Amino acid sequence: MNEEPHRKRDSLSLMLMLPNMVTILGLCAGLTSIRFVLVGRFDIAAALIIFAALIDGLDGLLARRLNAASEIGGELDSLSDFLNFGVAPGILVFQFALARDFATGWMFVLVFACCCCLRLARFNVSRDDPAPVGGKPHFIGVPAPGGAMLALLPFFLTRQGLIDAQDYPFLFGLWIGIVGWLMVSKVPTLSSKAVRVKREWQVLVLLGAAVIVGLMVTRFWLLMVILDVTYALIIAFAVVQYFRKRRKA
DSSP: HHHHHHHHHHOOOOOHHHHHHHHHHHHHHHHHHHHHTTTTTTHHHHHHHHHHHHHHHHHHHHHHHHTOHHHHHHHHHHHHHHHHIIIIIHHHHIIIIIIGGHHHHHHHHHHHHHHHHHHHHHHHHTTTTTOOOSSEEEESSSHHHHHHHHTHHHHHHHHHTOOOGHHHHGHHHHHHHHHHHHHSSEEEOOOGGGHHHHHHHHHHHHHHHHHHHHHHHHOOHHHHHHHHHHHHHHHHHHHHHHHHHHHHH
């Protein structure tokens, strides 16, 4: 008579496993990225990190929509994020441009990876804090996926032929160190939840999406440069505003 409830406790719907499956997919992308870095296939390695960043928020969204949130899912997501956006980009940057100056280059990579880890730890302990009343949703510091994309900006510029980051290893290393600081800073940064589009702009947004898809299949690195530079300018504006407010306080 109690067989059916017992069977339900011992089984799990495949749909409830979907968020964690997406997380594992991202984790595998990050691990495979490292594999391609080790054989010098930097383009594929970067593309896999970008793919991991694109699906990063999907697992959380699915967990909320399917009511499948779990403690193991949250911990798995953080571990995956550290590898995908702290370890994999750091190894790519090091092998691509910093290995010539091993000691200094590796120091910058360690700073970046540790900052990513600290940023994720801070996010985990504040995850259950009540949302602030009033104001737009925002992140405190640059989120890990955004940090990974900013760290790869010199790589994107090199692939587009605008600069050769391999000629400036110290500046490249200094850049990822600055990005690491941005991740652990208290600077309020843009959250996609705060983005709203006026109804009369819907057509323009859809056309913009079509342009992005077109560039994705024809001029991929140019697209990444445009998106990354735009994000970097948004972050720079947020940093300026943050220090202005601190000076007035």
